Amino acid sequence: MLPSGLAKMPIVMEDVMKLLCSISGERKMKAAVKHSGTGALVTGAVAFVGGLVGGPPGLAVGGAVGGLLGAWMTSGRFKPIPQIIMELPPSEQQKLFNEASTILRHLDWTDAVQLTTLVMGSEALKQQLLAMLVNYVTKELRAEVQYDD
Known part of the structure; x- marks a missing residue:
């Protein structure tokens, strides 16, 4: 039980996708499928x-x-990762959501804004999520990641 007897908020996929877009956008991450x-x-x-x-x-x-x-x-042929995330089919968003949820499961939030604020305030959480996102993009999408910062 959490303080005040509140139940923990369920993790909402849309909130997590917005969060991943925010942190990858902040780092100006782009990806491209290799065309060698x-x-x-x-x-x-x-x-x-x-x-x-x-x-x-x-x-x-x-x-x-x-x-x-x-x-x-x-x-x-690089596209911003936030654009790639939003264009993923639901099954791929679910995979990404499942991976992110293991990192975020201990947090409490009510909406995407609060979740983003919590994560942006923690460099450790941001780094975990960015590493998970880079791993997902390179392994699952077989793409190359590039940073513009």
Whole structure:
């Protein structure tokens, strides 16, 4: 029993998703699914064509141009993690919620604002949630995480 005889608030998924958006937004976290296979394919194709057209020098030029083109094609596909969280299908949000709930289960709050205030006031809780979120994004979504701060 908690003080005043109040029952502990049930953990609400929407509150937790808002919290995760807040802490990942604060760190300006972005993620991108790795597209290295596409880049390698483009590099190889342009090098091959360069080799057919210009022989060994064409192969070298084609490899360099293909590498630049492949890098350009696969860059810039980062999305803010808060956007990714909100676009997750319900089943994936549930997985993320379950992982976050194990970290938050000892807290009491009435709404997302209060939950966010509690967590933002605790560097240890923020770090636990950020580590869980990075692990989720890299393992479950097979994405690369980047920070802009």
